[in-house]
Amino acid sequence: MSFPIAISSTSGSGDAVRTTCPYCGVGCGVRASARPDGGHDIAGDEQHPANFGRLCVKGSALGETIGLEGRLLHPKMRERASGALRDVSWDEAIDAVAGGFRRIVDEHGPDAVALYVSGQLLTEDYYVANKLMKGYVGSANIDTNSRLCMSSSVAGHKRAFGEDVVPVCYEDLELADLVVLVGSNTAWCHPILFQRIVKIKEARPDMKVVVIDPRYTATCEMADLHLPLSAGSDVRLFNGLLSFLAEHGAIDAQFVDAHTNGFAQALAAASEGEVSGTTAAFDLAQCAKACKVDPHDLLEFYRLFARTERVVTVYSQGVNQSSAGTDKVNSIINCHLLTGRIGKPGMGPFSFTGQPNAMGGREVGGLANTLAAHLELDDAMHRELVQQFWGAPVIASRAGLKAVELFEAIEEGRVKAVWIMGTNPVVSLPDGDQAKRALARCELVVSSDIVERTDTNAFAHVLLPALGWGEKDGTVTNSERRISRQRAFLPAPGEARADWQIICDVAKRMGYAGFEFASQQEIFDEHARLSAWRNGESESQSHSQHGDSVRRAFNLAGLVGLGSDGYSSLQPVQWPVRANNNMASDTAGDTTAPGTARLFDDRRFSHADGRARFIATPPRAPANAPDDDYPLTLNTGRVRDQWHTMTRTGRSEKLAGHVTEAFVDMHPQDALLCGVREGDLARVSSRWGAMVARVQYGGGMPRGSVFVPIHWNDQVASDARVGAVVNPSVDPVSGEPEFKHTPVRVDKFHVAWHGFSLSRRAPVLDGVTYWTRVQGTQFVRYELAGRNPPGEEGDRGAWARALFGVDDAHADWLEYEDRAAGVYRAVHVVDDRIENCVFLSARPDLPAREWLASLFAKGKLDDADRIGVLSGQSIGKGADTGPTICSCFGVGRNTICTAIREHGLKSAADITACLKAGGNCGSCVPELKKLLVDTELARLNAA
Template sequence: MSFPIVISNPPDASRDAVRTTCPYCGVGCGVLATPRTDGPPDIAGDERHPANAGRLCVKGSALGETVGLDGRLLHPKLRDPGSGELRDVSWSDALETVAGGFRRIIDRHGPDAVALYVSGQLLTEDYYAANKLMKGYVGSANIDTNSRLCMSSSVAGHKRAFGEDLVPVCYEDLELADLVVLVGSNTAWCHPILFQRIVRIKETRPEMKVVVIDPRYTATCEMADLHLPLKAGTDVRLFNGLLSFLAEHDTTDAGFVEAHTTGYAQALDAASTDAVNGFDLAQCAKACKVDRHDLHEFYRLFARTERVVTVYSQGVNQSTSGTDKVNSIINCHLLTGRIGKPGMGPFSFTGQPNAMGGREVGGLANTLAAHLELDNPRHRELVQTFWGSPAIAERPGLKAVELFEAIEAGRIKAVWIMGTNPVVSLPDGDQAKRALARCELVVSSDIVESTDTNAFAHVLLPALGWGEKDGTVTNSERRISRQRAFLPAPGEARADWRIICDVAQRMGYAGFDFSAPHEIFDEHARLSAYSNDAGSSGKTTDSDGKTGNEHIEGDVQRVFNLGGLVALGRERYDALQPIQWPVLAANGSEQCGTARLFGDRRYAHADGKARFVATPPRAPVHAPDGEYPLTLNTGRVRDQWHTMTRTGKSERLAGHVTEAFVDLHPQDALSCGVREGELARVSSRWGTMVARVQHGGGISRGSVFVPIHWNDQVASDARVGAVVNPEVDPVSGEPEFKHTPVRVDRFDVAWHGFSLSRHAPVLDGMTYWTRVHGTHFVRYELAGRKPLTDHNGWAQALFGIDDPHADWLEYEDRTAGVYRAVHLVDERIESCVFVSARPELPLPSRTWLAGLFGKGRLDDEDRAGLLVGQPIGKGVDTGPTVCSCFGVGRNTICTAIREQGLKTAAEITACLKAGGNCGSCVPELKKLLVDTELERLSTA
């Protein structure tokens, strides 16, 4: 199906609103941003954007709270080699340092001695310029991206099966399907807008089925008809079993397989290797550790349902067998011919806003721009000819993990990091620290000055952030959308593409004289159509009438083609509306996007056929043992993003999960000697971290889960990347974030507590701390191994108070080991600290105390409550945040359930609004309904 491209003037729905795109996950939601002179911008969903039709998740809704300039990198900086201190310099000096350093190292050691490490946070135009610089001018493919860590297994799987990195389906297929299978994807939390599309269609069409395949019971499972809690790492066995089951029960499209695919016999043979006499369902269920009857029900559902969409995400990709997992899923769709038609197909949900755009322009170390291949001489010739460049990389570069290994080994002597924080996000994170510490030249383009990675940078370059930069991104369904600037550039910050071009020109390279992002997009579009027989041929003309290089002998056909977007010019580029590629030039003036691929049953391999790929099961490289008996799984929480440099600024986002945690089964906790609510150390052969123990109820025995977001800027020792093993998929190079052998031990402390203050406390000598951002305060969770003997002196030192006349309220119970202190200034709370030596004694409500910081003057009830350690007055303590969209706490919800007799999540929404926006808290609302009913029955 094709749709005409719509290029229109800005909307009149809101006079001053700017249409842009959310910078978080790969859903690619449209955003209406309205700047304000007296505060942060107003944010709303764009009803005209097809990805979200006006809806935003809580992270998107809170974007206006994250664009402040606190912590921003606003000026170029150089690190003094003697003192190690950073100092402001001019752009000219900074650029000359970068260009001169790279040029000197290239001249001395060759082009492979330098590298770029980029990010899915870059816009396509930034990505294009960086790729062109490295591969076409420096002549090295040592440019890789943090997208390597989340979706490169999908890229590899697509290329093996389809001949090109092609996502065949679109979001509409989720609503047309009769069965949606969610594999390794906590969609409710990680892609909530798409999850809510599935929920809404299931409510109107209850016969639609949803199956969740995930080792954990997550929020996504709440709406599933069936949950298969498979053993971590056994996805290939499960889908090989499905392939065998379909073949055994003759649920195949034999005509499609014969005419349009190759490799079926080999794939089926590999899938059946576990069976002695044909497929053995019981054996497969045992290997995957799932109930035999549940597995059979899933296989039957898949077999008898024509319209099936199989969604997969990081639980599939982030594995040493991630590419095989992807192909084992695709194999099942090929065998049944369920691809290229509405409501069916395999669907990769990407994690970053422009992971797809980076793939289009060759942001990965093993690809070229425009879906061309580095290891193909014909493709290299085509790109070099188009660029007119002096060189072209002749072999694939180093992928992310091996790139940082090469830095530590001294083979790479200069690295330029753009928009990412590898010290936190890479596996074996301490290795990344060692690598950067010994690197001759580390350059970082960033919007934040203080990150774990920037601590090692010799040069810091201030980049534009969301709301300030201008360009395009491509979402999970191949839809290109515009990110538009609506805020002024702060300080001396510049667009990433401009910084790249400035460095390139100073290195003596032509071909980087772009003056605006629309010119880069135009070159990107022309390259996609260049010598592509599905698009234009011969000469191509850009938006300014310049003629590109001559068409060279022999077309190189690829599906990726933006020929219909060539020569837009500035005005039409600025007004470009969301459109899915390929976008082909039509015979007339109309230009069309493409909703789904393979409707003609032709694939990108030379023979036009798709490939079955044999996927024999392989065990993870590292298995649990006596020393490290548990399996670590990592992932995201609902309201945070990556390393929290953006979401960490929002108080309402921070209120949902306030510190790093390790979720494990209660029996495993007993075996490890740890208790819920206490601190524990998580250790592997590669590193350690400390987190709070919790029993979320969704973890099977033998597994633990730790979120990825916390880092050394917000916690004392919570980087889970330091623990993760560095093994990678041999095909894609994607790391194994879901299967690291670990142990969990007690982390003994003499006391624990927390503080809230209007300024940062003095943390010298603190054993454990984690920081939470508030609107009027900063909150720290604290713990120490040394017993506190002088509470008053310690507390005043914590807040830097040396005034003997300070208004200081305090309470101490030496027997119980309880201490409370509050510092008041002009009857307003300035800071407070609460300490307990006994973990079983509850500390006061953080939510209640946070509310006191918003008051200009404390009343008598507030003072009394501070001394007794609890609020005085009904309804004062709303409890921990459940619905971040509307700021509704647990206590408020539970009280409404009890007092108003609420029975459903919809009734809670009608009463309190909770769950009425993005819906990602609805599973928690349902759990509170159950918990409250159980509490009533137990006290009846």
């Protein structure tokens, strides 16, 4: 059991509101405190058990992202003839949605409509959306963007355990003697959990960390062993581990015999064949060759796993996002079942969730093939149970369309209306141009969103303004099954409404009863009651299906009947919260519930016989293999300081400074063969689409693979949607797409000039072939390139003035041009303040942007600024801080390198003590270590 922690909803400085971060699945607690100027200070919640006060750089920058610029504030409808959007009343918008859906259902049946929702929704929103579609419309055509990141884990858990449950908790990371990180750049994607691992390793140096990842990422910096396996070979590697453990007797035979089924079949599949009815002997050298890892390193890992009792295996998108993702999950779980390393402190398989409420969506049946409360859509008894509880007129009788096949059905005309909530599928789906075609042909596209302009909203017929983080109120569930409250601390802007309210309004307008909720608390209470409804999971009942009840670990019986006060003050709690976990109150009057830290300590699982299942996972090749036309393998993922499609993080100057453009990370030898160099623009293309990105040599790519981040979209770049390139192959069990293995080619993207501009208003991009926008506090920055010389007859000055709309012949306009070198620079000053500047060159090696950007914060340019402005650098020492390395404290590369040289800094800790860099979330520490090495090498070369 976890220890109860008393947490007030408001405490700390002034009237700080305790809420939860809206980014990854770590689920960090946040304190939001109002400032006199109307802004809000954001800090970590020291009492929240997910983060104990720490926040990563994205969470720390939340205060920069809550403004109303670009917000969708009023319902809008698109004129069919002109395509223009017009403001409408809520009544008109609700009528359009409800009437459109009702007409299509009546004419074409319930499967002609669909909802596509998001892990950004709160559990209460998710619950009513699922209830509407499956219990009233009568179709299971509701899927979620969590299909794109976590559905393979869901499927793997259900196959192995009988239910989608994560058996471990964050504390297990600190109790483990071996942490295996598989397909997870934890340092960048889950930095708070990474720092917990780092801190415990510093305290216990004997603790071991193994990273299994094709790339050498920031996470590898603290690893004792890195296995750079070939992309897609995870099943072979863990099948090899299973065979090794069996061959060397590292088996918990009593656990396997008493509490599992299927071991012999799983071992036979792992050993890749049988000889005379006997499993073939394991060949480590063959396994190492198949995975393309050093056999000595593989043996070291296998031996380490075999002899270490307390092992936690963490896996994330590198495992899930695969056409064999479910088998990868089960191959990992098989190894923990064989050794009995599950249900005990410091051990177990651990899926790190991507989104803040992907887990909450899974609880309420947000996937097209599941029902609410961990009940199964393909089980008649389960369907009857849910329908009876809801009092619903119908219940969906078969699985709905999963994300990729849903958009295929939209393009084919089988689905004629889709309601998209809180997600941007034109950017995030694989084969993204297919999503564009589908929405363009769809009869009715509805979008609930907080941002008006997104790639997806360009296709919407009805736009519904939703509440965003800081405005909406409800619950989310993190990676360790911990339910936390998101609380509102901002007023509802414009006419924005909560998602649950919008859904209920549409449901009632369609004529459905059962949606008369007055608050999110009432929805949560119904959700909790359904979890306990006919749930045979209790101490007094059988652990199998019992009479007319269905045992499942998901149980919120202890949270039923909280009332508004109890719900308001609910502290973070891990499910199951059983009825005998009676709620208590602390001295502050806040609700305290102990919950359950880890599952399966009783060795009973959710299958009908109470046993876990080994799953046979014969290895198979990825759905699409590289060939002569597309010889490289594309891997996609996140960068450190951005989130999803940047609609929130893209608003923060602090976050924009780390990585400013989409890039393609390559091995230098591959780049040479493709005819590109670091700094060049390149086209990355596949059989499905193409995009343009800047080439970089990150140092972590193996030969034959390239990496492109997922965040850039048509709102911030001319052609950087990597989703357009990704193949649409999916896992046959989970339906999760293959984001980690698309055959691609890389070609030079030829341009005649490169440049950048900084301006207080967006420029007019005539004659620009390539651009990327970066938002600053008092300026907007564009990276630029073109195929034709800018300006008619090469008149760069006229072109630059038109770029910024400067038509005053007497404007304070400074410029420099070297036609032979292809260089042009111009600065526009208004009332002694810099207004615009543009720098062009025939080559991509342009001046640094950081010092020029800093001038926009100045009330007046001084003489030194004017002297240096056309050169792009200050004449003063140390003024150019360089590209941002530590976003938390705004410390640049040049500042760090200077401090290393001048103060003789020898470690990342020295840098932190001197400059604070690395002292908050720690996600930049690997980069600090690299700068130490780079600076020392530069000193030795100079000597």
